[in-house]
Amino acid sequence: MDLRGWLSRRLPVRPLVVPVPGGTASRLAAERTCRTRGWYSAASPAEANLLVVAGATDGALEAAVERVWQSMPAPRARAAIARAEHAEGQLDAAEATLRDTFRQRRQATETVHPGPEPEMAGRGEDRDGLMLDQLTVPLGPVLPEWPAGLVLHTTVQGDVIQDARVELLGLGQVSGGTPWWPYGGGTPRRGLAARHLDTCASLLTLAGAGRAAITARRLRDDVLLGRPAAELTGPLRRWSAGVRRSWPLRWLLSGLGPVDDDLAPPPHLAGDVLARLRRFATAAEEALADLDEDGALPGRSGDESGDAQWTIETLPRLLAGSELAAARLLVASLDPDIEALTGREVRP
Amino acid sequence: MIELTPWWGALLLPPVLAAFAVAAAVFDSALTARAAGAPAPRAAAGAPLRAAGGLLLQQRRRTLAADAPLWRGAGITLAAAGVLASLVTPLGRWAVGDLSVGIVWFNAMEIVAWAAVWLAGWGANSAFGLVGGYRFIAQGLSYELPHMFALTAPAIGAGSLRVADVVSAQDGLWFAVWMPVAFLVFLATVLAMAFRRPFDHPVSRDTAGGVLAELSGVDRLVFLAGRWLLLVSGAGMAVALFLGGGAGPLLPAWLWSVLKTAAVLAALVWAGHRLPTVRMDRFAELAWLVLIPATLLQALFVSIVVI
Amino acid sequence: MWQEIVFWLCAAGAVGTGIAVFRVDSMARATFALLASFLFGAGTVLLVELTYLGVLVILMMIMEMVIMVVFMVMYMMNPAGLMPMSMLHNQRGSLAIAAGTFALLTAGIYLVDWPTSRAPRPGDPTKALGEALMGPKMLVMIVLGLALFATIVATVVLATNRGRYDRYGDRLERDRPDDPVRGGVGR
Known part of the structure; x- marks a missing residue:
């Protein structure tokens, strides 16, 4: 009996979705397809068996994706989703490759998987004045719940970030200042509600609030697929109220990643992680109130590129002295839309 | 009364624990599938076994400059800790081992998990793995003292460290009833020692899976199995120490033990789906400012009642 | 009979892993070799039926060594931590101290007239x-x-x-x- 083939046919698919600037639509389509098929996303290349690249990559980003691919153990397959409407077909094809034992046998030739090698960067004083070893650790561009195209070159001691430098990848392929929301051909309000829900979903996933995160993703997909507003109001209001009133989230997120007013943040990014989460949850609900109307957009300044520019300029200051977990939550709560930066001069 | 099984009881222990572990994993995956709106829950029931099969197929990963013996040994150590901790846990009237200091033995074997998890994080030579390892040690230093005091309460109540004595001391009234604080803290710390959500910060997604970040194939399978075994052994001990062991009307004692253990396991898994991940900075504070005083007061209360 | 076998296994294991502490070139391996040595030591304590003490030694030593290794890897290095390092310092002095202690203890075992008791074991x-x-x-x-x-x-x-x-x-x-x-x- 062919045990390998039998197991291969039953193997659960674990996708690792790599977001690429300009590929938001592809990413959303890929995430939706994976979710409805019951493919839970992997946290690392070691766990993944399907690499999904959502968008067109170039140069340094291409090299980073290739490194991730090299570090994935067989059986494995990859799907490049250049256009959202091809997502289902590409994922089908990749799944077939994954379950094909003949093709997988050829995959399993490389033996050493070059992981992210930590690099010593000498020693320095930590935040309590002790001399400790430092490591240089790049965060991104392939990391769960991480903004597309962002790389933070950090110096860490233990799990405390001493110093961070921003690099942006993959902006060459983006065709001029695409805002997040034209996806799906819906109204701006639908796009905005989806954007808020997407931010909340990443943030809640990192906070470990799995149920609320999954609900946010389902609502996001429903909003973008054009489900009538009347059907969405109830579930969205319940979700939003649940997130805003949850006392465990309040205890865990309050006081984290504070953005003080002297940094002159865009109004919707002020406060701590909890304040931003609550603000986005409320804004998603408000955007839904008249989903298919035009008019002023709640919860965003409307200048995505300005917000993203402020975020990448301020991140190094916000991250110095921050613990890794807090840093991840902070970045997710600011959720800069890197692809919006193509229209302007980038000064990381 | 508790009696020792013949020598082959020790051979039966791992499969019994594994059966509980599989059942718990199936329940966990059904809960996940329901929340995700994924295809039928029946498919979810097979998911853990299919995932295990998938891990058998998967290549074992090798990273640059990894400390291979320590790294690969971590999973086996964790699984061994889960099984050895259950050596003194009775199932109905039978126990594989009956040490005079059974409770301390159980505690010592859980601590083996500290070494195992740290090694898994450190051995791969990956920054995220190392951070996961640090987080587990911080978690251990936070949960261990409340856990020990929660174990102390039933030991004082029964006047013995022998698990059999603790079970028989609950003839009239389960310890869970008059030591509720110790019981709840014990359950929470069992989740923490098996680093299940809400205490899954050492394997959290923000560090790409933490100590699990670089593990693949059979290494990952053994490590994850060890984690479930640890949770099962904690649930089994909760039944023996707080829920009267195999005591109950009508049904045979072993069946009561099985039912109670399953119920405790289900409650633990369910709680994990309801609560967000507790980060170490917050948990350390909660443990030292709230849980330790609470369990100390519980132990004091129990001591006064016993005297 | 089996007790003697176990004792000698523990004794040889404790000495072997103790030597390994100074033969391996990594802080983590040295710490865990030391831990193994302590665990073999706990085995001998369990053999004389001091169950509580034996189990307690296992419990405490694992905790202590794991905490120690974190501190070692984080603080005490260059070039330890993620890189290999030698555990040998002041070789001549430590050799003299070790040999002296060993000689003293062995002499103690053989020269002291250890008392025996006829009272039954508790x-x-x-x-x-x-x-x-x-x-x-x-x-x-x-x-x-x-x-x-x-x-x-x-x-x-x-x-x-x-x-x-x-x-x-x-x-x-x-x-x-x-x-x-x-x-x-x-x-």
Whole structure:
């Protein structure tokens, strides 16, 4: 009996979705397809068996994706989703490759998987004045719940970030200042509600609030697929109220990643992680109130590129002295839309 | 009364624990599938076994400059800790081992998990793995003292460290009833020692899976199995120490033990789906400012009642 | 018979892993070799039926070694941590000390006229030992315990570089403490 083939046919698919600037639509389509098929996303290349690249990559980003691919153990397959409407077909094809034992046998030739090698960067004083070893650790561009195209070159001691430098990848392929929301051909309000829900979903996933995160993703997909507003109001209001009133989230997120007013943040990014989460949850609900109307957009300044520019300029200051977990939550709560930066001069 | 099984009881222990572990994993995956709106829950029931099969197929990963013996040994150590901790846990009237200091033995074997998890994080030579390892040690230093005091309460109540004595001391009234604080803290710390959500910060997604970040194939399978075994052994001990062991009307004692253990396991898994991940900075504070005083007061209360 | 086999296994294991501490070139391996050596030592304690002490040695040693390895990897290095390092320092001196201690202990074993007892073994040696040590001197032990605890608290208070006056202000006037990470229990 062919045990390998039998197991291969039953193997659960674990996708690792790599977001690429300009590929938001592809990413959303890929995430939706994976979710409805019951493919839970992997946290690392070691766990993944399907690499999904959502968008067109170039140069340094291409090299980073290739490194991730090299570090994935067989059986494995990859799907490049250049256009959202091809997502289902590409994922089908990749799944077939994954379950094909003949093709997988050829995959399993490389033996050493070059992981992210930590690099010593000498020693320095930590935040309590002790001399400790430092490591240089790049965060991104392939990391769960991480903004597309962002790389933070950090110096860490233990799990405390001493110093961070921003690099942006993959902006060459983006065709001029695409805002997040034209996806799906819906109204701006639908796009905005989806954007808020997407931010909340990443943030809640990192906070470990799995149920609320999954609900946010389902609502996001429903909003973008054009489900009538009347059907969405109830579930969205319940979700939003649940997130805003949850006392465990309040205890865990309050006081984290504070953005003080002297940094002159865009109004919707002020406060701590909890304040931003609550603000986005409320804004998603408000955007839904008249989903298919035009008019002023709640919860965003409307200048995505300005917000993203402020975020990448301020991140190094916000991250110095921050613990890794807090840093991840902070970045997710600011959720800069890197692809919006193509229209302007980038000064990381 | 508790009696020792013949020598082959020790051979039966791992499969019994594994059966509980599989059942718990199936329940966990059904809960996940329901929340995700994924295809039928029946498919979810097979998911853990299919995932295990998938891990058998998967290549074992090798990273640059990894400390291979320590790294690969971590999973086996964790699984061994889960099984050895259950050596003194009775199932109905039978126990594989009956040490005079059974409770301390159980505690010592859980601590083996500290070494195992740290090694898994450190051995791969990956920054995220190392951070996961640090987080587990911080978690251990936070949960261990409340856990020990929660174990102390039933030991004082029964006047013995022998698990059999603790079970028989609950003839009239389960310890869970008059030591509720110790019981709840014990359950929470069992989740923490098996680093299940809400205490899954050492394997959290923000560090790409933490100590699990670089593990693949059979290494990952053994490590994850060890984690479930640890949770099962904690649930089994909760039944023996707080829920009267195999005591109950009508049904045979072993069946009561099985039912109670399953119920405790289900409650633990369910709680994990309801609560967000507790980060170490917050948990350390909660443990030292709230849980330790609470369990100390519980132990004091129990001591006064016993005297 | 089997006790002798186990004893010699433990003895050889303890010495072997003890030697390994100085043969491996990594801080983590050295620490875990030392841990293995302690665990073999705990095996011999279990053999003389001091169950409580034996299990306690296992428990404490794992905890201590794991905490030690974290501190080692984080603080004490260049070039340890993620890189290999040698565990050998001051070789000649330590060799002399080790040989001297070994000779002294061995001489002690063979030269001292160890007393033997005809009294029957107590049922629970750990309890008997505890009572013999503590029974008549309980008050002393309690005072000692308190003194130890007070010392620990005092050391921590002296060592911390941010006390409550740094957090709440010189007159403890702040409502919210000024912490590197805000938030937490009751805040």
